[in-house]
Amino acid sequence: xxxxxxxxxxxxxxxxxxxxxxxxxxxxxxxxxxxxxxxxxxxxxxxxxxxxxxxxxxxxxxxxxxxxxxxxxxxxxxxxxxxxxxxxxxxxxxxxxxxxxxxxxxxxxxxxxxxxxxxxxxxxxxxxx
Numbered sequence: 695x696x697x698x699x700x701x702x703x704x705x706x707x708x709x710x711x712x713x714x715x716x717x718x719x720x721x722x723x724x725x726x727x728x729x730x731x732x733x734x735x736x737x738x739x740x741x742x743x744x745x746x747x748x749x750x751x752x753x754x755x756x757x758x759x760x761x762x763x764x765x766x767x768x769x770x771x772x773x774x775x776x777x778x779x780x781x782x783x784x785x786x787x788x789x790x791x792x793x794x795x796x797x798x799x800x801x802x803x804x805x806x807x808x809x810x811x812x813x814x815x816x817x818x819x820x821x822x823x
Contacts, residue, residue, distance in 0.1 A: 717759075724767055731772075735749040738767065744763075
């Protein structure tokens, strides 16, 4: 094993690696939604009652924020915070879940007719961005 691979493997044994990885996943999601919805740091900070500088610290990874702060941010961005545990070797990809037959028919009429009659009411569809 080369030295980089050994260093990377060893770093994954550290709790610090997993702290930073979780923060990075959250920061990427927040930044992506802010960009998509054209929400500024100032707007977000006003909505959650903190300074724009604190939002900058969060987005840079310099803040050790709480779940409470994560929920405030998610609500301010009109989203839902989802926390999921998985095998550390799995690659996770989130999907939207449509839980109403009517919603599916309204948005994708051809999809519903293609499904078997015994298909569950909750049908997973990829979230369209």
